[in-house]
Amino acid sequence: MTSPNVTPYGTPPPASPVATRKPVSLPRLNDMRERGEKITMLTAYDATFAAVADAAGVDCLLVGDSLGMVCQGLTSTVGVSLDTMRYHTESVVRGIQRVQGTPWIIGDLPFGTYQESREQALRSASVLMQAGAHMVKLEGGGWTTETVRFLVERGVPVCAHLGLTPQTVHSLGGYRFQGRGDSADKLLQEALALQDAGASMLVLEMVPATLSAELTLALPRCHTIGIGAGDGTAGQVLVMHDMLGVNLGKNPKFVRNFMNGQHSVFEAMAAYVRAVKDGSFPDNALHAW
Numbered sequence: 001m002t003s004p005n006v007t008p009y010g011t012p013p014p015a016s017p018v019a020t021r022k023p024v025s026l027p028r029l030n031d032m033r034e035r036g037e038k039i040t041m042l043t044a045y046d047a048t049f050a051a052v053a054d055a056a057g058v059d060c061l062l063v064g065d066s067l068g069m070v071c072q073g074l075t076s077t078v079g080v081s082l083d084t085m086r087y088h089t090e091s092v093v094r095g096i097q098r099v100q101g102t103p104w105i106i107g108d109l110p111f112g113t114y115q116e117s118r119e120q121a122l123r124s125a126s127v128l129m130q131a132g133a134h135m136v137k138l139e140g141g142g143w144t145t146e147t148v149r150f151l152v153e154r155g156v157p158v159c160a161h162l163g164l165t166p167q168t169v170h171s172l173g174g175y176r177f178q179g180r181g182d183s184a185d186k187l188l189q190e191a192l193a194l195q196d197a198g199a200s201m202l203v204l205e206m207v208p209a210t211l212s213a214e215l216t217l218a219l220p221r222c223h224t225i226g227i228g229a230g231d232g233t234a235g236q237v238l239v240m241h242d243m244l245g246v247n248l249g250k251n252p253k254f255v256r257n258f259m260n261g262q263h264s265v266f267e268a269m270a271a272y273v274r275a276v277k278d279g280s281f282p283d284n285a286l287h288a289w
């Protein structure tokens with residue numbers, strides 16, 4: 001009889017939790033948080049890589065609008081359309097259905113598809129939910145709070161995104177660290193308001209490790225997922241191409257190339273899962289702050 005551990009891509013290493021995994025859901029993410037188990041997330045854009053990530057034990061897959069940069073060759077995420085996000089979300093969902101169907105799928109609402117009104121946000125979210133996403137992500141704080149509340153009240157789980165918000169790169173003046181000095185308190189207030197509005201996840205991108213650790217303690221009902229935000233968050237996310245060392249530009253300092261020492265994408269993703277779960281990634285010493 002075939003071992004239940006075996007996937008089309010190989011047998012997960014013993015430390016991988018994949019063998020005993022059930023489909024990830026919001027209650028399951030809450031349980032992980034309560035047990036102190038770190039949440040693992042990677043971006044995914046197509047069926048094959050999504051299937052490998054599922055087999056390797058990744059808890060959550062973000063169909064990020066970073067696909068504009070890594071798949072379409074754009075210089076920012078601003079040009080990504082909702083129809084493109086729908087296409088990639090459907091592809092990722094079909095991919096995980098070919099393996100274990102385990103990961104929680106987050107669809108990114110692209111620029112210009114939720115800013116106009118709460119109703120516009122609901123229409124856009126419906127496109128991604130009907131494509132198979134379990135949750136949608138939108139960027140920013142303050143004005144987004146009422147949009148988040150509107151979506152959550154209507155049955156759409158929401159992941160917020162604070163710190164470096166790539167869709168507003170032109171307003172921010174570049175891909176820079178956020179949340180230093182006086183802006184830290186503003187970010188804290190925005191995060192508390194988003195939790196209050198019902199956001200159950202919050203990506204924190206390129207903010208000081210001390211701030212993201214503080215936010216994580218302040219947000220028991222909203223799971224913080226860090227990217228370049230230190231090791232104090234409830235989970236971690238990386239852009240898949242970055243952690244495989246195949247991006248078009250220079251990797252940010254906080255990224256680790258998980259292909260180093262591995263023989264396959266599957267092994268690299270399993271190594272990422274192990275490193276996040278055992279706390280060996282990220283390494284705060286590698287951060288500029």
Ligand code: KIV
Nearest residue numbers: 043064065066203237
């Ligand atoms: O689009 C994306 O991939 C993201 C991550 C950088 C968190 O938003």
